[in-house]
Amino acid sequence: MKILHNQSQLKRALYIGIANVIIGFGSLFTTASQYLVGLGGLGLVYIVQYFYTKNRVMVELTPDFIVYNGLFKKKTIHVDEITAYKYFAGDHTVTSKDTTIVIDTNLVDKATLDELKGYFDSLQLK
Known part of the structure; x- marks a missing residue:
């Protein structure tokens, strides 16, 4: 997605x-x-x-990876390595052992906002 x-x-x-x-x-x-x-x-x-x-993907969500494309750097987190997930004040914060991704929902296209929320709701965190 x-x-x-x-x-x-x-x-x-x-x-x-x-x-x-x-x-x-x-x-x-x-x-x-x-x-x-x-x-x-x-x-x-x-x-x-x-x-x-304009047409650059901000976040790519797959069943195995979460890839965040920043302006200069690409951050990747494997779903199995997620240690913490937090939703606060419109920000989805995903943390692994050595990487943290913050997805600001104000910067996300409104048409895909429900898909983003559904992905994190369906994610089974330990």
């Missing part, structure tokens, strides 16, 4: 990025402060982040 990022949050980041690019590069052609040019670069970072995470 593949859990994607929250699409509305990604679109919001895209709109902020486009607005920053327009303000930043628009300030080059006006008498506005030259410090606003930095907003163009910041906007490009937002736009690159949008396209990088």
Whole structure:
């Protein structure tokens, strides 16, 4: 089961990025402060982040593994090695001997939120 990022949050980041690019590069052609040019670069970072995470899987849940794809690092926990599971304040925290994965439900696509909850409910922890 593949859990994607929250699409509305990604679109919001895209709109902020486009607005920053327009303000930043628009300030080059006006008498506005030259410090606003930095907003163009910041906007490009937002736009690159949008396209990088748009179709990228945030969490992959299989019967054997839980794989969390972070921005720079991928974390994997084997289901047999899970020592603790906790749900608190919208965060699913899964802990093994040497790895901890925190899945923030605010960042998860709303269409797959029930599947995520069902997976952890069906997980038989000792």
